[in-house]
Amino acid sequence: MSNPSLLILPGDGIGPEVMAEVRRVIDWFGEKRGLHFDVSEDLVGGAAYDAHGKPLSDETMAKAQEVDAVLLGAVGGPKYDDLDFSLKPERGLLRLRKEMDLYSNLRPAQCFDALADFSSLKKDIVAGLDIMIVRELTSGVYFGEPRGIFEEGNERVGINTQRYTESEIERAARSAFELAMRRNKKVCSMEKANVMESGILWREVVDRVAKEYPEVELSHMYADNGAMQLVRAPKQFDVILTDNLFGDILSDCAAMLTGSLGMLPSASLGAPMANGRPKAMYEPVHGSAPDITGQGKANPIACILSFAMALRYSFDQLEEADRLEAAIEKVLADGVRTGDLLADEGVQPVSTTEMGDAILAAL
Amino acid sequence: MSNPSLLILPGDGIGPEVMAEVRRVIDWFGEKRGLHFDVSEDLVGGAAYDAHGKPLSDETMAKAQEVDAVLLGAVGGPKYDDLDFSLKPERGLLRLRKEMDLYSNLRPAQCFDALADFSSLKKDIVAGLDIMIVRELTSGVYFGEPRGIFEEGNERVGINTQRYTESEIERAARSAFELAMRRNKKVCSMEKANVMESGILWREVVDRVAKEYPEVELSHMYADNGAMQLVRAPKQFDVILTDNLFGDILSDCAAMLTGSLGMLPSASLGAPMANGRPKAMYEPVHGSAPDITGQGKANPIACILSFAMALRYSFDQLEEADRLEAAIEKVLADGVRTGDLLADEGVQPVSTTEMGDAILAAL
Numbered sequence A, B: 001m002s003n004p005s006l007l008i009l010p011g012d013g014i015g016p017e018v019m020a021e022v023r024r025v026i027d028w029f030g031e032k033r034g035l036h037f038d039v040s041e042d043l044v045g046g047a048a049y050d051a052h053g054k055p056l057s058d059e060t061m062a063k064a065q066e067v068d069a070v071l072l073g074a075v076g077g078p079k080y081d082d083l084d085f086s087l088k089p090e091r092g093l094l095r096l097r098k099e100m101d102l103y104s105n106l107r108p109a110q111c112f113d114a115l116a117d118f119s120s121l122k123k124d125i126v127a128g129l130d131i132m133i134v135r136e137l138t139s140g141v142y143f144g145e146p147r148g149i150f151e152e153g154n155e156r157v158g159i160n161t162q163r164y165t166e167s168e169i170e171r172a173a174r175s176a177f178e179l180a181m182r183r184n185k186k187v188c189s190m191e192k193a194n195v196m197e198s199g200i201l202w203r204e205v206v207d208r209v210a211k212e213y214p215e216v217e218l219s220h221m222y223a224d225n226g227a228m229q230l231v232r233a234p235k236q237f238d239v240i241l242t243d244n245l246f247g248d249i250l251s252d253c254a255a256m257l258t259g260s261l262g263m264l265p266s267a268s269l270g271a272p273m274a275n276g277r278p279k280a281m282y283e284p285v286h287g288s289a290p291d292i293t294g295q296g297k298a299n300p301i302a303c304i305l306s307f308a309m310a311l312r313y314s315f316d317q318l319e320e321a322d323r324l325e326a327a328i329e330k331v332l333a334d335g336v337r338t339g340d341l342l343a344d345e346g347v348q349p350v351s352t353t354e355m356g357d358a359i360l361a362a363l
């Protein structure tokens, strides 16, 4: 049997820097654990635009469809701010999500013990926090038509369409309930059913799917209240299920609760391929961080934890995923910190590569 | 000259309880400060549905159009959960906003010194916080057409439309810049221009309006990053300008930072009427709180501060507004607390009426 295949798309900004550390981790699993991957690398975002004039070439898109998993770094940067909408770095990322049909975006918001002090929230509110946000990723206002800027009378109007079919809601909901079954068996679904008909349909379909999971406790919350509750008492949640746009905002809010955005991975999963593995892309939640690009300051942990999610969700290597996560916890417990994790002035930050060294040593 | 007119719509849940305290405050201003109002009272939300079979009667709507300002308590409650969308309590509120054309929703997120400990955020992150969120309130996905649940093939699809014209964006932006001129001269505009064309138009129009206010420093932020930054370092903001849906979520997030939702008022302003006053409705940010309804536990401060905003924005009584706000700060500094403001067990909470008494005494 051939090795599983990985397509690495480092992207822009700190993407290539953090991805270099992931490659070292991948190599370690090959050498020490006999877990070999066929790794190829390609361009996405601004880097792809610079090379090909678009943020994702058709060739790269085709490769992404063929591999067992894609690892993506980050896209975007001020250099590309004035590009036409259709050429912006983000369009490359959105094309991957849409064409690979990665409908279920898993965003854990976890507070690492060693870092609980680092949150802007009080320690007792966030210590031990472990939420999983399931964000629908291929539909809603991100992709709905009609969309655009149109003339109307003597002015222009900007239009986007929020749009969800029952089957789109259903498959996202099912993935949230499946996850909840392996966790604390609680799902909280968030929408604005008091204002939006798409939210009414959302709630109805989620209620229907819930019947298949009688062990899971389901609740519904308006998304505005959801944002409040995340800030007030985030530990009340286990799995949060929400749509593409609410998920974008609520997951960033949840991520920031942990105080360590440079720590948070994500998985975007689609339907099973012929080999049984889901279509999958893994990426850190943080962005391309143009302000620190090229300075060796970036925290590679979110990207390395994204690879741990790949081990777990694409390759069924649960023990190896645990091993990698444990190594990272150890390094943090030992006090190794990149600049983003430094609360007090006294401690000396390590570089991106030094953090990689420490993680390899802990492995 | 006749007295200015106020229409009071207590609504549902704790609405009537907190509004009773506002009426006492209004009476005080009449007796002691010679500020007389012609006050009438009517129904909205579930209360209106119970009486007339709809959440706002045409007669009440007509009255709201005629008065100088509307004061609203809160709408909604579990009793009305199964009503048809068009009959839900929220529709009464949304009809008022839309037909009065209240396009500029001002939501201050202020942390009261006496309550800084009460936030789930660390004290130094929120102490002294003073943000003003300007939320566009009459357009966007709340009102855009087409909307509804439609058959499509053999399933249903839920559709809502995000829609902004240049003039809608312009007037909301102008109101944010005007406010910023009277504050710290900073506006941060939030949208998802990286994903939504309506956000691109939003950004463009805001940039254009900004040219009329060269003294104001304008920045743009994606709404997901906005949610993060609110949690990470809220004091970086002065005025935040955003659309109806993002404003709903971001303002609730900001409100919760202060830890005292029962403290936060809002003003919804429209175009000037013949007498020069803007169309206006004032309401607390909190909801109808069915869990504590009828128990005399509700905090009336948000609703009383909404009346203070009315004094300021509708009646140009800046000194009287300051007087009322100072009385509330004094009461808080004296340690008077309703149940929602109690961090530690030792202190005895006061009732809604007792809080009203304390505020009248401080006046």
Ligand SMILES: CC(C)[C@H](C(=O)O)[C@@H](O)C(=O)O
Binding pocket: A090, A093, A094, A248, B194, B195, B224
């Ligand atoms: C970069 C951007 C298009 C993207 C999104 O809006 O989905 C990002 O914010 C995210 O959450 O992954």
Ligand SMILES: CC(C)[C@H](C(=O)O)[C@@H](O)C(=O)O
Binding pocket: A194, A195, A224, B090, B093, B094, B248
């Ligand atoms: C009650 C509801 C319709 C309303 C809204 O969504 O605008 C509320 O959440 C608010 O923010 O005033």
